[in-house]
Amino acid sequence: MDPLHQLDSAELVERVRAHDQAAWVALTERYTGLLWSVARSMRLNEEDAADAVQTTWLRLVEQLDTLREPDRVGSWLATTVRRECLAALRRRTRLATMDGWEDMADSAEPLDEALLRAERDAALWRAFHALPENCRTLLRVLMADPPPKYAEVAAALDMPIGSIGPTRRRCLDALRGILLSGPEPSDARSAGTNRGGHDESR
Amino acid sequence: MNRDEDDDTLLARLRTIADHTDAVPDAVVAAARAAIETRDLDSELAALIADSAATTPAQTFEAVRSGPPGTVAERLLSFEGAGVQVELEVVRSGDGLTLMGQLIGVEPGECVIERAGGRDEAVHLDELGRFLAEGVPAGPARLRCRSTTGRTVVTAWVSL
Numbered sequence: 001m002d003p004l005h006q007l008d009s010a011e012l013v014e015r016v017r018a019h020d021q022a023a024w025v026a027l028t029e030r031y032t033g034l035l036w037s038v039a040r041s042m043r044l045n046e047e048d049a050a051d052a053v054q055t056t057w058l059r060l061v062e063q064l065d066t067l068r069e070p071d072r073v074g075s076w077l078a079t080t081v082r083r084e085c086l087a088a089l090r091r092r093t094r095l096a097t098m099d100g101w102e103d104m105a106d107s108a109e110p111l112d113e114a115l116l117r118a119e120r121d122a123a124l125w126r127a128f129h130a131l132p133e134n135c136r137t138l139l140r141v142l143m144a145d146p147p148p149k150y151a152e153v154a155a156a157l158d159m160p161i162g163s164i165g166p167t168r169r170r171c172l173d174a175l176r177g178i179l180l181s182g183p184e185p186s187d188a189r190s191a192g193t194n195r196g197g198h199d200e201s202r
Numbered sequence: 203m204n205r206d207e208d209d210d211t212l213l214a215r216l217r218t219i220a221d222h223t224d225a226v227p228d229a230v231v232a233a234a235r236a237a238i239e240t241r242d243l244d245s246e247l248a249a250l251i252a253d254s255a256a257t258t259p260a261q262t263f264e265a266v267r268s269g270p271p272g273t274v275a276e277r278l279l280s281f282e283g284a285g286v287q288v289e290l291e292v293v294r295s296g297d298g299l300t301l302m303g304q305l306i307g308v309e310p311g312e313c314v315i316e317r318a319g320g321r322d323e324a325v326h327l328d329e330l331g332r333f334l335a336e337g338v339p340a341g342p343a344r345l346r347c348r349s350t351t352g353r354t355v356v357t358a359w360v361s362l
Contacts (some may be wrong), residue, residue, distance in 0.1 A: 028234040036226040050230050051361045055342040057237035058318055058359040087255040121219050142213055143220040172209050
């Protein structure tokens with residue numbers, strides 16, 4: 001494994017400040033997956049998500065030498081991309097109000113089943129989309145590769161860090177419930193709504 | 203298998219599926235790597251102090267009417283720093299964005315709209331420090347100007 005990938009984030013930031021190009025690449029490899037997941041969890045389309053992630057990295061470069069807590073750079077990035085996404089959503093909403101609704105086509109759920117290797121995965125992905133929105137948002141962020149720290153997830157979603165673990169557990173329970181309720185996506189969706197609270201019973 | 207392993211396994215499966223159906227586009231990875239090339243140790247920053255599209259209270263102000271009667275500014279941005287103030291109004295039109303800027307503390311002449319990964323565009327400031335740029339593509343951008351004290355000032359990046 002590339003030794004840079006074993007350095008903590010504060011050390012990577014220090015090296016980037018000292019003009020280490022490889023450290024910058026390692027930093028982007030560590031967090032671009034998280035930033036993309038956050039933008040997609042907030043249902044930005046691909047174009048807006050790409051702009052939000054790019055602007056977040058540009059902002060880090062801009063703040064590189066004044067960043068106060070380099071060890072928390074992941075949380076800083078997560079907070080920054082969240083703000084960018086909220087601004088993008090507000091622009092989008094205003095635009096939709098002005099232009100009618102043609103720009104609101106939801107491309108945020110690219111269920112390209114041809115790409116899924118097995119029906120089992122397709123069923124799981126359908127079940128995921130039948131979850132309540134708060135669960136879809138949290139789980140989409142947790143799906144980031146590499147997996148984010150809870151502090152970064154909390155920053156990305158503006159949630160208390162202590163609620164991430166319990167919510168993750170409840171949402172995965174709800175997901176299993178939908179999977180058990182049957183293979184039909186329409187059934188799964190209605191079961192997901194009718195059984196609100198099913199996941200609270202543990 | 204205990205419960206935590208169970209949860210971890212299920213999440214790992216979801217992660218694998220997301221890697222196939224909603225992977226980070228190559229262009230996004232490339233833009234992240236290229237961002238470091240915008241590092242600029244010689245210029246001073248005019249920070250974003252207000253954005254009508256922001257939701258955090260410190261950066262919020264009400265959109266006000268301006269321009270010809272009946273038109274509403276789509277987005278208002280304010281930057282300040284290094285003795286320079288920038289007010290930027292962004293209006294979406296048929297062909298890209300129209301930017302109207304008003305700058306204080308800047309030498310008359312030219313400023314540059316920098317677009318990460320795109321073409322930079324020079325804009326001319328009139329004697330009152332105003333400029334108009336039409337047909338600007340959406341995406342991250344910042345403004346680079348020379349202050350009256352001879353320093354180069356750049357605004358914070360914003361996604362237009």
